[in-house]
Amino acid sequence: MMASARESDRRDPLKDHRTRFTVPDGVIYLDGNSLGVLPAGLGHRMSEVIEHQWGERLVRGWNDAGWIDLPSRVAGKIASLVGTSANCVAVGDSTSINVFKVLSAALSLRPSRRVILSDRNNFPTDLYVADGLTRLLGQGYELKLATAETMIDTLDESVAAVLLTEVDYRTGERYDMAAMTRHIHEKGAMAIWDLCHSAGAFPVHLDAAGADFAVGCGYKYLNGGPGAPAFLYVAERHLTSVTPALSGWMGHNAPFAFTTDYTPAEGIDRMEVGTPPILSLSALNIALDAFEGVDMTLVRQKSQELCDRFIFEVERRCPELELVTPRERAMRGSQVSFRHPEGYAIMQALIANGVIGDFRAPDILRFGMTPLYLRHTDILAAAETLERVMHERLWDREEYRSRAKVT
Amino acid sequence: MMASARESDRRDPLKDHRTRFTVPDGVIYLDGNSLGVLPAGLGHRMSEVIEHQWGERLVRGWNDAGWIDLPSRVAGKIASLVGTSANCVAVGDSTSINVFKVLSAALSLRPSRRVILSDRNNFPTDLYVADGLTRLLGQGYELKLATAETMIDTLDESVAAVLLTEVDYRTGERYDMAAMTRHIHEKGAMAIWDLCHSAGAFPVHLDAAGADFAVGCGYKYLNGGPGAPAFLYVAERHLTSVTPALSGWMGHNAPFAFTTDYTPAEGIDRMEVGTPPILSLSALNIALDAFEGVDMTLVRQKSQELCDRFIFEVERRCPELELVTPRERAMRGSQVSFRHPEGYAIMQALIANGVIGDFRAPDILRFGMTPLYLRHTDILAAAETLERVMHERLWDREEYRSRAKVT
DSSP states (O other), X not given: OHHHHHHHHHHOTTGGGGGGEEOOTTOEEOOTTTSOOEETTHHHHHHIIIIIIIIIIGXXXXXXXXXXXXXXXXXXXXXXXXXXXXXXXXXXXXXXXXXXXXXHHHHHTSXXXXXXXXXXXXXXXXXXXXXXXXXXXXXXXXXXXXXTTTHHHHOOTTEEEEEEESBOTTTOBBOOHHHHHHHHHHTTOEEEEEOTTTTTTXXXXXXXXXXXXXXXXXXXXXXXXXXXXOEEEEOGGGTTTOOOXXXXXXXXXXXXXXXXXXXXXXXXXXXXXXXXXXXXXXHHHHHGGGGTTOOHHHHHHHHHHHHHHHHHHHHHHOTTSEEOSOSSGGGBOSEEEEEOTTHXXXXXXXXXXXXXXXXXXTTEEEEEOOTTTOOHHHHHHHHHHHHHHHHTTTTOSHHHHSOOSXX | OHHHHHHHHHHOTTGGGGGGEEOOTTOXXXXXXXXXXXXXXXXXXXXXXXXXXXXXXXXXXXXXXXXXXXXXXXXXXXXXXXXXXXXXXXXXXXXXXXXXXXXXXXXXXXXXXOEEEEETTSOHHHHXXXXXXXXXXXXXXXXXEEOTTTHHHHOOTTEEEEEEESBOTTTOBBOOHHXXXXXXXXXXXXXXXXXXXXXXXXXXXXXXXXXXXXEEOSSSTTOOOTXXXXXXXXXXXXXXXXXXXXXXXXXXXXXXXXXXXOOBOSSGGGGOOSOOOHHHHHHHHHHHGGGXXXXXXXXXXXXXXXXXXXXXXXHHHOTTSEEOSOSSGGGBOSEEEEEOTTHHHHHHHHHHTTEEOXXXXXXXXXXXXXXXXXXXXXXXXXXXXXXHHHHTTTTOSHHHHSOOSOO
């Protein structure tokens, strides 16, 4: 097994990319789907942003250091990872806020319909935000939930917008974005895709899939740092027809004219709202340079090899763990999840032994695969540690059962 | 004049606080009302956040480094500057987003009323956001605008909420928050105060004034860095009665239970939305330490002395500049503004000569007074430079007339 893993690492076309990141010694990090690792050199470049751009240029940084255009520059980098152009991507705010933005925009394009349809296994904040929007709007708006199995049958002409996360955050199961978007369009609804577990994990083709709107996260596979700004996508055909519900000055046609009346900016900029958080945004901007020249099809290929290897090694070592991620490559994202009633304690023990994944209620152990900084030998070593945790019952300690604030 | 300024500096009870900040050599910075200067040591402490908390602790930072509680800790620091307690302040998102949050909450508490009343000279993003909310809600909601002079007469029982910025961003004129809040309550409306030019500039007494809601900015007088997270305030009496329109997972009662249904958190936490931007928030958290032990009444006293000195020195040197800020101390915030048809070019020339203020369309030169890092001698020197710019017509150059993106 070790010989095979070493050979795979030797042949890995992405092996040199690991140097673009700082992975702590003694840690195998399988949680890049929750928080990506620190890109190499980011700390140094952030010192420059803080000490020089802010400290010395002060307010002049908006022009001199190009802060005012930073959201657009970051949007350009993200656009190339999600299959669209910079003029369809806006960067800023949190994923939750961006869900609100695109959902309210989508509803405005289907004014006679009242239903938002989503997956009951969708990441909760998407459901909470949709629920909050229906409450705010009243007038019969409602959120309906289905599952991946019942989604198409539930879709009908009452549905204004379908809000789905491409990759399920617990199971790693993946929707066929292009096919589902076609189904949604057949019923005349808007397709909104949450790319939190997609962007930077594998090639995404928003334009080609015909998506209407999308949102995504900056701090998972994009490595932008904890709570990094999120992004949103508006299909080019909708750019001039959506009026933002969150209409802040940065989305104004001429923010520095300080006029009383709101006139939305020409294109995607209208989806920006307040003053952008330059420090967090600079970190994301720097982090995205780690994708420079990266062929995302190679990332996808390696991701699937890592997933297959992990499934194989864990299943043969730990039969008491139940695989919940699809075995079929096309049906999954870039993570592997197992189920166990003692999942929480098992994960704590695993972390204490140097393998960092995470736990999702009620019983899911998640392992994210990030091909730019993970090696095949890491995957083998992680499986070996998991085997030890299970066979020696290292998890069976009171300290591993007491829940932390963030699990 | 110089002797008097030097004497004032010598006697200044806040003189030692300047060392808490890094003001670049050769610059007199009168733009802390737009972007506060870099607090001393912040760069070093941010390196720790980036390299150690993120780089080494990785996802464990949410618990180990206390990221999950960081919004609450920052809220506690801000609360003490605005006259309330930590359980009434939520930190995160931009000011614009926070205006949306508190305005939608205020409207929900006056369901039979349809009017938002604001000041036509309010900072535009407040008006844009209010306008966007009325468009989203439809059903007869509308934004009405008055001026400081006509505000009380325009207030009637149709008004659900009055949205005012305490200090006018252009003129520096200040509303009497307590008196105006009483007028607003007499008509049964909700009082929402924008503290962007108040928090950190002088003592604010939200609870005592009876304010219902407030918002404020982290990057002006609080020195949190460009685009720092903003904050909001909800009066204790409303805490359990407002259901957030922007209902994200961080405002959920149990975010890590990952339940399908939204249940708001017990208190002010319900006003949080998405994952907090830890890097920008850490910078704000560090910056607020510069207020530790600071007596805000001394800040107010010195601010008014600096304003008076600047008005006196400029008016006698540059009679062609028209003062637009009230002379009466109680009627102004912590800035001094002058009007001139060539204001833009004058400000560019002034900046080129080492005095940084800013320009606000159509003709306002703004000078912010930040007593923690400004000296009386700075104010005198700034007036002398302005005199030179005016008398030698240094502003009369083509390069100073061409507008930058951010003015």
